[in-house]
Structures are given as structure tokens and as C-alpha cells.
Amino acid sequence: MTELTGGAVSPKSAAQAAGNIDLYRAVWRWHFYAGLLVLPFMITLAVTGAIYIFKDEVDSFVHADFMQVNSVNQQKLAPSGIIAAALKAQPGTAVKYTDPPTDRRSTEITVQPETGGPMAIYVNQYGGEVLEIRPDRSTFAWTVRYLHSFRFFGATPRMWIEIVAGFAILLVATGIYLWWPRNQRGGVLSVRGTPQRRVFWRDTHAVTGIVAGGFIVFLAATGLPWSSVWGAKVNEWANGSNFGYPSGLRVDVPMSQDHLDHVAKTSWSLEQAQIPETAAPAQGMPSIGIDTAIQTFNELGLHRGYSVALPSGPNGVFSGSVYPDDLSQQRVIHLDQNTGEPLIDMSYSDYGPLARILEWGINTHMGQTFGLANQLLLLLACVAIILLAVSAAVMWWKRRPSGSLGVPPLPTDKRVFAGLFLILGIGGLLFPLTGLALLSLILIDLSWQGLSQRRRAA
Structure with missing residues (x-):
């Protein structure tokens, strides 16, 4: 209830109102800075993410000429025959055999030539024809995935994943505060005006943000495992003390220094998992060979579409490893090459609680947990992110003064920054790279404020 003195607003109420305005300005200013820094990256992530969640459908369409085969009334070649056909077309050393997920998909053989990077050879497993030779992981879906994770540009740019994820969470948190109803009509769950007016874009931005905010936080949090600093450290913390395998799994076989991520597509939890070694064979004891190995994997019930590192x-x-949409079917089996005995046989159920939660989040992030519904929901979230970025840009353009960047005004009482910086600091400790980016922005903002004050005083 407003306190009145002779029909005027009391000093206490006036001070409270001024404090609310100052806090609003401080939050608005940092919402602006966060958006200015990461919205271009979020547009890139949204566009590439929207494509990648339909990776199987897209690749089947784009690469139908070598990924699709006719399987009617034909007998499959033995795996050794398929590898021989691949090596005839592309000399080198066969390093991986990828079982087709369906009868109408070709078999992919990865070959390491004497020089250069590994090559992917697609073979029709029914007739032995080589359908395509191309660099490994160069399909349209792999290219989009590398763009989405910034891996396409090397290790250093991947650090932006963590920065963008942290700032996305900051944008949602500050956006909720700015959206919070303050006795206004419209702009809460409805959009006022027309596209010619700034209020239309303000309301579009606010309503879209409050509807999609939860999805943005989820995507940011579940995308962090791929970051090169936070993700790598959490992976090491969760699995690093057990040869890279989830804690609780007994691993008592000789281990090599190679990691599963180096030889095959793997789950996030097993990127650092070391590959076991075959015990020293008896004199003259031969390898079981790829044909027997594939037969063993099939008898053990490894889900179709698995890869076998040779x-x-x-x-x-x-x-043998496979990571299908169904999490319960994730599995890794390492076979002794001389006896065919499983040295390690691990599935999703063997992961620790933290690894299972993270893998579920990653799987859902990739649109794989709930089938088509999962894909469509994430597609809508990606569209919402793009709409947020576009509406923010239009709203800023319509608001900014001519010849100015249009940074939201400073609060009159600088003390409101103290609590805000404390919250930002806590977030920075949780996400170190985001924290460094925030610190840089704070220093730039303070320097700009000091420069502006000296110009006005001159």
C-alpha cells in the first residue's frame, strides 16, 4: 500500500521506487551485453542444431546415391569380403567396420591410407560394389555437427560452447526478471501493436523468451558436456579414476593407452575410456578374424548399426560399440582378438548415476529420446531462439539513438551492481570461461563509464 503525505508520495516510497528502477536498469544493461555477445552464436547453434536433429533423415536424402542399397533377394557378403572390396578401391589399412543399421543401408569401411587422413568407403554388401570413397566423417550430417560444436574450427573456438551456454542461462535469468509483470497490460502473454512499432518486437521477444526459456536452459546445460574446458573436466572428474569408465564398473584387464573416442563414435561418458589389450597369445595362435568377431557381436546381441574398431x-x-536412440541399447564390447572372449561388456545400465543423467540429457539434446516428438519440440525451440535473436535486433535498432550503440542507461545508484555482480560471480565460478568473459565485459564497461565521465567533465 502506497504511503502518502499530504497527497504526495512519501520519501520511503520514492526511494523504493528509485531502487526498483535502478535494479531494472542494471539487469537490463547486462541482459543487453549478454545478448550482444552471444546472440550471433546462438543463431548459428540454432540453425545447425535444427538440421542435425534430423541427421539420419537428412543424410539418407542428401547421400542416397551411396548410402541406400537394394537388398531384395540377395545374400550378404562376409565382412572380410566387404573389407577386401574396400581395400581394393582404397589401398591402406582397414581400421573400422560399421554395420549397416538397416538392410537398405550400405556398409561403411574406414581405411587409413599410407599418407593423409582416414577415408570412408561405402560398399554394397550384397554385390561388393564400392559406391563412394570420401574423407572420414565428411557427410553432410557430420559437417553440420562439427559446425554446431565449433569443432570444425579447431580446439580453441570450441571454448565458445561454454561461454555461449553460460551466457544463454544468464539471458534467460535476466530476461525473466525484465519480463515479470509490473501492472502493465499486454506484453506478458500477448503481443501488442504491429511490426512497424517497437512494442510489437518487445512483446514478441518477451513472450517468446518466457515460453522457450526453459528449453533454452535445458539445451545450454546439456550442451556443456561438449565444451573443451567444463565438459572435459567434468568427464575426467566423473570417470577419470577408473581408466575412463564410469565409476562402479569393475575393470581388471590390461589397458592400452588408446582411448575409445580415437577409434569410434562413442558416448560422452566413454570419450576417455581406455581400450583394453589382448593378452599375449600362445605361440602361433591366430586372430579370430573379422568374420568370427562380427558373428560374436551378433550373438551377444549388439544393436544393429554398431561400429567395430579393428x-x-x-x-x-x-x-564393438553402438549408441542408438534407445539409451538402454547403448553398449561397448571389447573382444580378445585371439580367443573371442569379451574383456569388457558394458551398457548404459552400468553407468553411474551422474553419467546416466548426463547421457539422458545429451540424448534428448540430440532429439533421440522421444522419437519424432523430441525432434519437433527441439525444432520449435531452435525456431524460438532465432526469433528471439531477430526480435532483439529489431527492437534495439528501433530504440537506439542515431549514432549511438544504444546501451541501456546506467542506474543512478551504482550500489545495485554489487548484488548483480555477486550473482554473476557465482555463475562465473560454475562456468570458468563464462566467468572470464563476464569479467572482461565488466572491465570494459567500467572503463567506458570512466571515459564517458571524463569527456563530460572536459
Whole structure:
């Protein structure tokens, strides 16, 4: 209830109102800075993410000429025959055999030539024809995935994943505060005006943000495992003390220094998992060979579409791994190349609680947990992110003074920054790279304020 003195607003109420305005300005200013920094990256992530969640459908369409085969009334070649056909077309060393997920998909063989990077050879497993030879992981979906994770540009740009994720969470938190109803009509769950007016874009931005905010936070949080600093450290913390395998799994076999991520597509939890070694074979004991290894993997019930990393020497193993949409079917099996005995057989149920939660989040982030509904929901979230970015840009353009960047005004009482900086500091400790970016922005903002004050005083 407003306190009145002779029909005027009391000093206490006036001070409270001024404090509310100052806090609003401080939050608005940092919402603006966060958006200015990461919205271009979020547009890139949204566009590439929207494509990648339909990766199987897109690749099947774009690369139908070599990924699709006719399987009617034909007998499959033995895996060794398929590898021989691939090596005839592309000399080198076969390092991986990828089982087709369906009868109408071709078989992919990865070959390491004497020079250059690994090559992917697509073979029709029914007739032995080589359908395509191309660099490994160069399909349209892999290219989009590398763009989405910034891996396409090397290790250093991947650090932006963590910065963007942290700032996305900051944008949602500050956006909720700015959206919070303050006795206004419209702009809460409805859009006022027409596209010619700034209020239309303000309301579009606010309503879209409050509807999609939860999805943005989820995507940011579940995208962090791929960051090169936070993700790598959490992976090491969760799995690093057990040869890279989730805690609780007994691993009592000889281990090589190679990691599963180096030889095959793997789950996030197993990127650092070391590959076991085959025990020293008896004199003259031969390898079981790829045909027997594939037969063993099939008998063990490995889900279709699995990859098999081939032994690289006498102590190597056959490493079969598969990560289908169904989390319960995720599995890794390492076979002794001389006896065919499983050295490690691990599935999703063997992961620790933290790893299972993270893998569920990653799987859902990729649109794989709930089928088409998952894909469509994430597609809408990606469209919302793009709409947020566009509406923010239009709203800023219509508001900014001519010849100025249009930074929201400073609060009159600078003390309101103290609590805001404390919250930002806590977030910075949780996400170190985001914290460094925030610190840089704070220093730039303070320097700009000091420069502006000296110009006015001159």
C-alpha cells in the first residue's frame, strides 16, 4: 500500500521506487551485453542444431546415391569380403567396420591410407560394389555437427560452447526478471501493436523468451558436456579414476593407452575410456578374424548399426560399440582378438548415476529420446531462439539513438551492481570461461563509464 503525505508520495516510497528502477536498469544493461555477445552464436547453434536433429533423415536424402542399397533377394557378403572390396578401391589399412543399421543401408569401411587422413568407403554388401570413397566423417550430417560444436574450427573456438551456454542461462535469468509483470497490460502473454512499432518486437521477444526459456536452459546445460574446458573436466572428474569408465564398473584387464573416442563414435561418458589389450597369445595362435568377431557381436546381441574398431597389432582387440536412440541399447564390447572372449561388456545400465543423467540429457539434446516428438519440440525451440535473436535486433535498432550503440542507461545508484555482480560471480565460478568473459565485459564497461565521465567533465 502506497504511503502518502499530504497527497504526495512519501520519501520511503520514492526511494523504493528509485531502487526498483535502478535494479531494472542494471539487469537490463547486462541482459543487453549478454545478448550482444552471444546472440550471433546462438543463431548459428540454432540453425545447425535444427538440421542435425534430423541427421539420419537428412543424410539418407542428401547421400542416397551411396548410402541406400537394394537388398531384395540377395545374400550378404562376409565382412572380410566387404573389407577386401574396400581395400581394393582404397589401398591402406582397414581400421573400422560399421554395420549397416538397416538392410537398405550400405556398409561403411574406414581405411587409413599410407599418407593423409582416414577415408570412408561405402560398399554394397550384397554385390561388393564400392559406391563412394570420401574423407572420414565428411557427410553432410557430420559437417553440420562439427559446425554446431565449433569443432570444425579447431580446439580453441570450441571454448565458445561454454561461454555461449553460460551466457544463454544468464539471458534467460535476466530476461525473466525484465519480463515479470509490473501492472502493465499486454506484453506478458500477448503481443501488442504491429511490426512497424517497437512494442510489437518487445512483446514478441518477451513472450517468446518466457515460453522457450526453459528449453533454452535445458539445451545450454546439456550442451556443456561438449565444451573443451567444463565438459572435459567434468568427464575426467566423473570417470577419470577408473581408466575412463564410469565409476562402479569393475575393470581388471590390461589397458592400452588408446582411448575409445580415437577409434569410434562413442558416448560422452566413454570419450576417455581406455581400450583394453589382448593378452599375449600362445605361440602361433591366430586372430579370430573379422568374420568370427562380427558373428560374436551378433550373438551377444549388439544393436544393429554398431561400429567395430579393428585390432591395430598383436595386443589389439575388436571393439564393438553402438549408441542408438534407445539409451538402454547403448553398449561397448571389447573382444580378445585371439580367443573371442569379451574383456569388457558394458551398457548404459552400468553407468553411474551422474553419467546416466548426463547421457539422458545429451540424448534428448540430440532429439533421440522421444522419437519424432523430441525432434519437433527441439525444432520449435531452435525456431524460438532465432526469433528471439531477430526480435532483439529489431527492437534495439528501433530504440537506439542515431549514432549511438544504444546501451541501456546506467542506474543512478551504482550500489545495485554489487548484488548483480555477486550473482554473476557465482555463475562465473560454475562456468570458468563464462566467468572470464563476464569479467572482461565488466572491465570494459567500467572503463567506458570512466571515459564517458571524463569527456563530460572536459
